[in-house]
Amino acid sequence: MDQNILIIEDDLLSQKLHAKIVEKAGYKVTLANDGLEGLLKADEQEFDLIISDVMMPNLDGYQTCKRLRENPKTAQIPILLLTALDNLESKIKGFEAGADDYLSKPYEPDELMARVSVLLRRAATPATPLQVREQLGRVISVFSLRGGVGISTVASNLAVGLSQLWGQETALVDLALTSGQAALMLNLPLRNTWADLARIEVDEIDQEVVGQTLRPHPSGVQVLSAPRRVEESELVDAEKVQRVLEILQQSYDYVVIDLPHIFSDLALVALDISDEILVVLAPELASVRSSALALEVFDTLGYDDKKVHLILNWIFERQGLPKPDIEAGLGREIRMVIPHASDLFVRAINFGTPPTLENPDSPLGAIFENMAFAVSKAEQKSQRPENPTEAWKRLAKRMRKQRR
Ligand SMILES: Nc1ncnc2c1ncn2[C@@H]1O[C@H](COP(=O)(O)OP(=O)(O)OP(=O)(O)O)[C@@H](O)[C@H]1O
Ligand SMILES: [Mg+2]
Known part of the structure; x- marks a missing residue:
């Protein structure tokens, strides 16, 4: 040696x-x-x-x-x-x-x-070169116009959930460039980040370069982290984001994006390319209002209603607005609810172990597995996989129980 x-x-x-x-x-x-x-x-x-x-x-x-x-x-x-x-x-x-x-x-x-x-x-372990697939991957953005409602928590757990559920190539992209936390939440070193892609010309960005910039997480998820320093994020422009996301879409089965809290050029590129947008909100007035605003913008952009889904996240313990009131106010159904779970989340942040991975049998782990299934490709959802993963078996069991 x-x-x-x-x-x-x-x-x-x-x-x-x-x-x-x-x-x-x-x-x-x-x-x-x-x-x-x-x-x-x-x-x-x-x-x-x-x-x-x-x-x-x-x-x-x-x-x-x-x-x-x-x-x-x-x-x-x-x-x-x-x-x-x-x-x-x-x-x-x-x-x-x-x-x-x-x-x-x-x-x-x-x-x-x-x-x-x-x-x-x-x-x-050499970076695995990305391979272009026949079918484009499914891109899922997690968004809110308000900070602190759990975007990064949902995005990282959803990515881990998808990877565990299908055992397929899953990427997590941190586009909250100035305050990125995805890597921290997953306890990954900030070695390669968006900053590496920002430094090169857009036409030099190819499968190989992107593949080298993603970092593997033990769950199987590959993470494209936000830069270490705020200044570095200024070098990332919409054109580069578009290029990188297109490459990821061609090379991964699932791409989950942790978005910033504004309709910036970068965010719009990501939202446009997304097959599904999860709008996360907390049960409080300000969060509901900002969600209404976001929904309005999506409408103006001409996004199909089926592309946008609401997730209610109980980030606090105190009483909040009742779900039916929020639904009435927004004129939309809430697709999923994440209960308040402070211990597990704080643990997840401090140790970089999302509940989905650390504690798949917990109610919270189950919620993210269910969420992963809900956003999965239709053709995948409709049949039993040839080699079902442990996560898939857990999920199937829960569904059977529910049906009874
Ligand atoms: N359901 C929940 N129960 C308890 N705590 C939660 C829940 N969801 C998120 N949190 C906590 O709320 C905080 C904010 O979550 P997170 O960082 O995911 O939000 P964000 O929207 O990405 O915030 P930022 O604006 O900083 O990017 C974190 O400390 C997280 O652990
Ligand atoms: Mg965040």
Whole structure:
């Protein structure tokens, strides 16, 4: 095993400790005493993985990580951050800086080596080139004109649900570019993002480039993440979004899009190309009003009523507007209701494990499985698959029960 690992650590005792553990596992080790030295060495030599301390003078671990990601030579190297703090804030900071994983000190040597080997294995898996299919995939957008109603929650769980249900190629596209959370919700590193596609010309965007930009999630979903930094999102224009979505539509069975809360050019491109739009609303006046507005715009755009569906999400615990009142107000039926479920959702956000995956037998997992089925291709819904997945069997059982 000739794999070379760079360890960036200012504390000499810790440095020795990490080095000993890593060398004992059979890897070659190079040491750097601080972030700057780490950047230099990473630029001069070839590394398979970088382990970096977070708290260091001058350039801390987050800044080092950001700089490594900005340099094309080191942008793809897996990075594991080590920190004394075990809290969500530092996890998010590390994640935004582009780290792949995160371990709090003190750690067990076995734990460190387990993470290292997972990261190395993941890096060694080549991006699967996208293949053009005969039939276009089904594109489903999740939208609301109001923030915080659960768009990202629905989009990520729906994508996982679809992938589990059919075992087919499913992509999750985060188009909430300035506040994207899809990757965070699924605990994926922000290595490749829309920013990579924004930097190249639109006619250079092809199956290969798009395939390399998506990141695989253990559920089978491939995720196209929002950029790490807000400035980078400005480089993404409607023409590029159109091109990327067309490629995804040709190469995936299902494409789920997490949309921003405005009718921007980008959002319109996505809404146009979508076969189905799920408008999520909370049981409160402001959310109902903004949904009415959205429905009006869809009408003006000439979208078929069958393309747009309402999902009521009980994001809060207190009493809200009754469903029949909302339906009467909007002159539309609500297709699905998501009950309030704070524990599970908070867990999902903190651990990047959507209930659909973590807890498929829970009522909430079932709701997203049902939702996935509801938005699936008609021809798929009408017959038993040749090799039904576990999710499909669960769903069929629930349906049989309901019919009785
Ligand atoms: N049914 C629910 N029960 C309890 N909490 C929920 C529910 N749905 C969503 N949430 C929580 O509400 C918050 C907002 O959800 P989410 O981030 O999915 O919304 P969003 O519309 O994408 O927001 P943003 O405007 O930030 O993009 C999250 O903390 C999420 O965990
Ligand atoms: Mg969101």
